[in-house]
Amino acid sequence: MKPAFSRNALAVCLTVTLATTACAHSDSIPVHPYRIIHTYPHDPTAFTEGLFYEDGYLYESTGEFEGAGVRKVKLETGEVVQRRDTPAGYFGEGIIASGQRILQLSWKQGVGFIYDKATFKLIDQIRYPGEGWAMTRDADHIYMSDGTPVIRILDPQTFAQTGSISVTANGEPLQQINELEWVKGKIYANVWQTARIAQIDPKTGHVVGWIDMTKLVEAQKVGDPENDVLNGIAYDAARDRLFVTGKRWGAVYEVGVGR
Numbered sequence: 001m002k003p004a005f006s007r008n009a010l011a012v013c014l015t016v017t018l019a020t021t022a023c024a025h026s027d028s029i030p031v032h033p034y035r036i037i038h039t040y041p042h043d044p045t046a047f048t049e050g051l052f053y054e055d056g057y058l059y060e061s062t063g064e065f066e067g068a069g070v071r072k073v074k075l076e077t078g079e080v081v082q083r084r085d086t087p088a089g090y091f092g093e094g095i096i097a098s099g100q101r102i103l104q105l106s107w108k109q110g111v112g113f114i115y116d117k118a119t120f121k122l123i124d125q126i127r128y129p130g131e132g133w134a135m136t137r138d139a140d141h142i143y144m145s146d147g148t149p150v151i152r153i154l155d156p157q158t159f160a161q162t163g164s165i166s167v168t169a170n171g172e173p174l175q176q177i178n179e180l181e182w183v184k185g186k187i188y189a190n191v192w193q194t195a196r197i198a199q200i201d202p203k204t205g206h207v208v209g210w211i212d213m214t215k216l217v218e219a220q221k222v223g224d225p226e227n228d229v230l231n232g233i234a235y236d237a238a239r240d241r242l243f244v245t246g247k248r249w250g251a252v253y254e255v256g257v258g259r
Helices: 005-023 214-218
Strands: 035-042 048-054 057-062 071-076 080-085 092-097 102-105 109-114 122-127 132-135 140-147 148-155 161-168 177-183 184-193 196-200 208-211 232-236 241-246 249-256
Touching: 035 214, 048 132, 048 177, 048 241, 057 092, 071 177, 092 132, 092 140, 102 132, 140 177, 177 232, 184 232
Parallel strands: 048 092, 048 232, 132 177
Antiparallel strands: 035 249, 048 057, 057 071, 071 080, 092 102, 102 109, 109 122, 132 140, 140 148, 148 161, 177 184, 184 196, 196 208, 232 241, 241 249
16 A cells, blocks of 8 residues: 555554454464575665566566656665656556566556566556556466455456456455465465465465564564555565565565475
C-alpha cells in the first residue's frame, strides 16, 4: 500500500489488515522460520514496489510520485547500472519481464508502462481497471495483485486478463496482497504492513504456509515504520536463492526458509 493515505484512513486499513491476518495466522497453516544466508547492499532511498532476479541482476521498480522508476542493479554491490524514470505524475508499482519487454504498473492511474528490456526505452503502455500493486510470472502466465484478495492472471504477450485467483487463509479472504514472486510452484506474497510472507497455492488460492520475518523487520533502521515495510521478493531459480528486502531498507537479504 502507499503513503498517499491519510493517517486516519491508514489506521483503519491497518486495523482491518491486522484483524484479517490474525484470523489467518492460526495453527492450521504452518509458520516457517527463516535464516539469513547473505546480506547485500541496497539503496536506502529506494521505495521498493517490485523486484525480480534475472541473468545475474536484480530488476527493481520504485514508487512514490517523485523518484519512481525502473532500475537494473548489481546484486553483489547494489550498484544501479541502468535506470529509467517512470513518466511524470505516475506512482510506480510492480514490474515483470516478458521476453524482451518489462511491464511496470502504476498505482491508481490504471496505466502500465512497457519498456524495452535492453535499453529501458519506453515503447508502449496498457490500461487496466482498478489499482496495480505487483506482479510475478511462471512459464505461461503473469500474476498481478491489486491489494485485494484476488490475484489477476494475465496473458504474457498481450497483458490482457485471462482469469483470477481468490486467495484465502483458513477460509478468510486475504487482504492487502502486495509484492509477488513465483517460487517452486507457489506464489509468495508480501502482505502489506505485516512481517509475514504468504505461500499461496495458485491452483486453489489457499495460503499453505507463512514465513515469519518479524525479527528481520524489527532489525531495520527506518524513518517511517508504517510505510518503510517488508516489500520485495526475488528468486534465482537456477541457484535456488530467495531474496527479500523492504521499502527504503539498506540491505537485500538472501534467506533460507525452514530449519
